[in-house]
Amino acid sequence: MATRENEPTSDGESAGGRPSPERPMVRFDSVTKAFGDNVVLDGLDFEVAAGEKLVIIGPSGSGKTTILRVLMTLERPDSGMIEVGGEHLYHEERGGKLVKASEKHVRRVRGKISMVFQHFFLFPHKTVLENITLGPVKALGVPKDEARERACKLLELVGMEGKHDQYPASLSGGQKQRVAIARALAMQPKVMLFDEVTSALDPELVGEVLGVLRDLALNTDMTMLLVTHEMGFAKEIGDRVVMFDNGRVVEEGPPRQMFSQPREARTRSFLDAVLDHE
Amino acid sequence: MTAGAVAQASPATWDWDIAQRMMPELLRGLSVTLQATLVGITVAMVLGLVLAMARRSSLPVVRWPVVGFIEFVRSTPLLVQLFFLFFVLPDLGVRLSGFTAGVLGLGLHYATYTSEAYRSGIENVEKGQWEAAVACNLSTRTTWGSVVLPQAIPTVIPALGNYLVAMLKDAPLLSTIAVLELLAVARQLNSQLFRPLEAFSLAALLFLAVSIPAAILVRYLEKRYGYSRE
Ligand SMILES: Nc1ncnc2c1ncn2[C@@H]1O[C@H](COP(=O)(O)OP(=O)(O)OP(=O)(O)O)[C@@H](O)[C@H]1O
Ligand SMILES: [Mg+2]
Numbered sequence: 190m191a192t193r194e195n196e197p198t199s200d201g202e203s204a205g206g207r208p209s210p211e212r213p214m215v216r217f218d219s220v221t222k223a224f225g226d227n228v229v230l231d232g233l234d235f236e237v238a239a240g241e242k243l244v245i246i247g248p249s250g251s252g253k254t255t256i257l258r259v260l261m262t263l264e265r266p267d268s269g270m271i272e273v274g275g276e277h278l279y280h281e282e283r284g285g286k287l288v289k290a291s292e293k294h295v296r297r298v299r300g301k302i303s304m305v306f307q308h309f310f311l312f313p314h315k316t317v318l319e320n321i322t323l324g325p326v327k328a329l330g331v332p333k334d335e336a337r338e339r340a341c342k343l344l345e346l347v348g349m350e351g352k353h354d355q356y357p358a359s360l361s362g363g364q365k366q367r368v369a370i371a372r373a374l375a376m377q378p379k380v381m382l383f384d385e386v387t388s389a390l391d392p393e394l395v396g397e398v399l400g401v402l403r404d405l406a407l408n409t410d411m412t413m414l415l416v417t418h419e420m421g422f423a424k425e426i427g428d429r430v431v432m433f434d435n436g437r438v439v440e441e442g443p444p445r446q447m448f449s450q451p452r453e454a455r456t457r458s459f460l461d462a463v464l465d466h467e
Numbered sequence: 468m469t470a471g472a473v474a475q476a477s478p479a480t481w482d483w484d485i486a487q488r489m490m491p492e493l494l495r496g497l498s499v500t501l502q503a504t505l506v507g508i509t510v511a512m513v514l515g516l517v518l519a520m521a522r523r524s525s526l527p528v529v530r531w532p533v534v535g536f537i538e539f540v541r542s543t544p545l546l547v548q549l550f551f552l553f554f555v556l557p558d559l560g561v562r563l564s565g566f567t568a569g570v571l572g573l574g575l576h577y578a579t580y581t582s583e584a585y586r587s588g589i590e591n592v593e594k595g596q597w598e599a600a601v602a603c604n605l606s607t608r609t610t611w612g613s614v615v616l617p618q619a620i621p622t623v624i625p626a627l628g629n630y631l632v633a634m635l636k637d638a639p640l641l642s643t644i645a646v647l648e649l650l651a652v653a654r655q656l657n658s659q660l661f662r663p664l665e666a667f668s669l670a671a672l673l674f675l676a677v678s679i680p681a682a683i684l685v686r687y688l689e690k691r692y693g694y695s696r697e
């Protein structure tokens with residue numbers, strides 16, 4: 190059962206939903222990002238296939254959030270290039286040369302991406318329904334009625350039907366995060382970014398959000414990048430796990446192998462620490 | 468007040484007839500004061516918002532002149548600004564009526580204050596709201612209009628109310644540039660009828676009659692918007 194329609198557009202991705210290795214959906218090409226002297230991404234190269242569910246792990250401060258933020262255009266990389274769906278995010282061709290992209294170009298390409306944050310960031314002055322319809326109506330030009338209808342379906346999908354007219358302040362953390370997921374889905378992104386979306390939740394509310402994410406991961410062909418410390422969940426839904434440290438990929442592989450027989454000592458000690466903690 | 472007057476050399480006692488004769492003129496003056504204040508606060512509210520938003524521009528060519536303007540206006544007295552607008556601009560070929568110059572002066576001067584209030588209101592909107600707007604791919608315009616300002620402005624309303632009351636009390640400065648507002652009328656009446664007691668007491672009472680309700684309104688706004696609605 191397809192839980193949402195993810196209309197493939199110009200780039201000819203099949204709706205099959207599994208990774209298509211020949212053409213990555215996301216590509217980082219020697220991306221560097223520093224805050225002052227602190228080099229957070231150090232010539233980072235990596236690719237995410239279309240439809241792939243990529244789990245990103247790594248110690249605190251290793252740059253996991255920064256990767257997602259650079260992709261969402263919340264931070265500008267200092268150098269390097271990023272492609273999304275075969276298009277440059279921060280560059281565009283003009284007169285046969287690759288130059289710094291205009292705001293307009295960046296905004297168009299970043300429209301393929303949406304993000305769910307650790308701290309939800311719902312719009313507090315808008316109802317649940319308005320939170321979800323704002324982007325589609327203002328950025329995608331979807332007619333209001335249609336946007337509302339689709340928002341209702343998405344709310345059902347995340348188990349939040351009947352809460353349309355509530356304000357975020359009246360929701361629990363788990364409910365807020367489910368609305369935030371619906372809000373991101375409403376933008377019909379090809380790529381969804383999840384930055385530790387259950388870390389700010391009370392333990393008893395984590396399950397409901399992971400449940401929604403699991404449904405999404407297993408039933409849609411969206412490309413997903415998930416930063417998470419929920420290793421059990423990562424094992425279940427991840428196609429691939431990438432271990433980061435000091436702005437570089439330490440190791441990557443399928444979850445089964447990464448969690449049971451990591452090759453690198455760095456990965457092993459990190460996993461030991463995280464699993465101990467659980 | 469009457470007791471003090473009685474103690475003076477030439478005792479003046481309240482004359483209801485004189486008071487009654489003064490009232491229509493004074494009310495006309497009050498109306499000018501109110502008009503100047505209302506137009507002035509509107510200018511200050513709109514311009515202050517524009518200044519606060521421009522100050523956040525990513526372009527230094529927009530940001531710096533705005534900062535300079537705000538600093539300059541705040542560091543000079545309102546009276547000097549009024550004189551400049553009314554007496555100097557004509558030499559530069561711009562002739563403004565006293566009322567226009569006055570309203571503009573009040574508006575510009577107070578805009579630099581309201582812009583600070585807006586600025587803190589805008590800064591109090593959490594950074595994540597801007598980021599969520601990016602995740603929803605909103606344009607800059609929609610981000611301001613639908614996300615940031617609706618959260619920032621309610622928190623600024625009490626401060627705006629305070630500036631309204633302050634401006635009302637600054638309006639008599641307009642009498643120096645030939646605007647017949649309330650205090651100017653009172654002075655005129657005094658010099659015609661030699662009755663300072665009635666002229667200025669009534670003027671003070673009329674100011675009170677407006678500023679007390681305005682202060683109550685501000686108190687109400689503070690209760691309503693002063694802290695988060697959640
Ligand atoms: N805006 C910023 N200004 C300065 N330094 C920053 C900024 N954002 C991140 N950093 C620094 O960059 C490094 C990487 O941060 P990042 O948030 O990407 O790590 P992370 O892997 O997500 O860590 P965590 O698991 O704690 O969330 C950290 O050292 C952090 O202090
Ligand atoms: Mg992080």
